[in-house]
Amino acid sequence: MKEIYKVNIDALSFEMTKKLNHYLVKLIENQGSDLHIKSGSNIRGRINGRIVSMSKGILSHDDSVLLAKELLRTRFAKFVEVKNIDFTYKLNDDYRFRVNMFFQIDGVSAVFRKIPASLPTIDSLSLPEKIYNFCTKQRGLVLVTGPTGSGKTTTLAAMINTINQEYAKHIITIEDPVEFVYKDQKSIINQRAIGQDALSFADSLRAALREDPDVILVGEMRDLETFETAMHAAETGHLVLSTLHTVDAKETIGRILGMFPGRDQNRIKMTLASTLQGIISQRLVRTTSGGRIAAVEILVKNARIENLILDGRDAEITDAIKEGKDVYKCQTFDQSLLNLYASGIISRDEALANATSRNDLAMDLDYYDAGMKPKVVKKGHTKETIDKDIIALKK
Numbered sequence: 001m002k003e004i005y006k007v008n009i010d011a012l013s014f015e016m017t018k019k020l021n022h023y024l025v026k027l028i029e030n031q032g033s034d035l036h037i038k039s040g041s042n043i044r045g046r047i048n049g050r051i052v053s054m055s056k057g058i059l060s061h062d063d064s065v066l067l068a069k070e071l072l073r074t075r076f077a078k079f080v081e082v083k084n085i086d087f088t089y090k091l092n093d094d095y096r097f098r099v100n101m102f103f104q105i106d107g108v109s110a111v112f113r114k115i116p117a118s119l120p121t122i123d124s125l126s127l128p129e130k131i132y133n134f135c136t137k138q139r140g141l142v143l144v145t146g147p148t149g150s151g152k153t154t155t156l157a158a159m160i161n162t163i164n165q166e167y168a169k170h171i172i173t174i175e176d177p178v179e180f181v182y183k184d185q186k187s188i189i190n191q192r193a194i195g196q197d198a199l200s201f202a203d204s205l206r207a208a209l210r211e212d213p214d215v216i217l218v219g220e221m222r223d224l225e226t227f228e229t230a231m232h233a234a235e236t237g238h239l240v241l242s243t244l245h246t247v248d249a250k251e252t253i254g255r256i257l258g259m260f261p262g263r264d265q266n267r268i269k270m271t272l273a274s275t276l277q278g279i280i281s282q283r284l285v286r287t288t289s290g291g292r293i294a295a296v297e298i299l300v301k302n303a304r305i306e307n308l309i310l311d312g313r314d315a316e317i318t319d320a321i322k323e324g325k326d327v328y329k330c331q332t333f334d335q336s337l338l339n340l341y342a343s344g345i346i347s348r349d350e351a352l353a354n355a356t357s358r359n360d361l362a363m364d365l366d367y368y369d370a371g372m373k374p375k376v377v378k379k380g381h382t383k384e385t386i387d388k389d390i391i392a393l394k395k
Helices: 015-029 061-082 130-135 152-166 201-208 224-235 249-258 262-275 303-310 314-323 333-342 348-353 358-369 383-394
Strands: 032-038 044-047 050-053 084-090 095-104 107-116 140-145 170-175 188-193 215-218 239-244 276-286 292-300
Touching: 015 032, 015 044, 015 061, 015 095, 015 107, 032 061, 061 084, 061 095, 061 107, 130 152, 130 276, 130 292, 140 152, 140 224, 140 249, 140 262, 152 170, 152 215, 152 239, 152 276, 170 201, 201 215, 201 224, 215 224, 224 239, 224 262, 239 249, 249 262, 249 276, 249 314, 262 276, 262 303, 276 333, 276 348, 292 314, 292 333, 303 314, 333 348, 333 358, 348 358
Parallel strands: 140 239, 140 276, 170 188, 170 215, 215 239
Antiparallel strands: 032 044, 032 107, 044 050, 084 095, 095 107, 276 292
16 A cells, blocks of 8 residues: 555644534534535535535535545545545544545545434334334344435334343344444343454354354345345344345345345245244335434235245235234335324325325325225225215215
């Protein structure tokens, strides 16, 4: 690595860091989630899901590089070599940030994702009560899925927090980087950061199996090796929690099976059907008060789900979730959106904008607005037949 990229820490004034802290405090005061720093542009933040300007001045190329040196110090040379880097930044005792810093054509950019120091709970996130049941499992695989920024890590933190408060377990977390920091309560929690404490997810997951764990949190299933090791851990008596960037339960199961070659399909279907405990899929939606809340799809493994996985009929997963709502306390995205609308938390337009099946949800909303239970809607009903039923009801 070239000597020119080594940083003389004694020569740094940290003036850029002071300016950064000002904007991070401003972001928190405005209840924002992300701060965007870009060379050649002004400072911006994501507040209630929208990108807004937070400064008039333009960050120069030199200042962006100086900020990188102040934040990374001895790691700056590594940053120049690999072109992007993940790390955590502690603002104060109450707030930390997950940071990804990277080079772009105008210089250096960085995104700071807010991590509250106070640990979230399932109740504080307004998550379905069924998620508590996943925390009681002795073994198996529980996946939290959704797009980037949908709150997957926060949901996992709430689950780990619950286990830590309620049960005497050994919990190992493997993350890149570590976001929420836990203190031992009833459980022992060992947290490992990729790059700092471990080489890779797959390597540290294999090592975890020799460390007497009860619960293993894997920050992200990034490759086939990690996933296969995770399923082995779930199969041998451990509760494994992790995330995938998939939109719903149906796609999650399809993605998992698609990771493995054809010759392994039968084996993987049997293993997944046996080990999977549930899938929690999230989408953040805008509330009527201007904030955001998670609409949550929950798959709970049962005999029907298990058979669908074994038979490769993942296209039927959504219907199985919908029809199992009363018995298994599972729910589809559209059922979650309907509940949020019925509670006055989100608008009709917001519900429809985030629906899996817009037409079906529109029918359910029409029934609800007319005072009828949405479950009356059956396959084969059209908008015209729904309207006739509603007109008849109003008479």
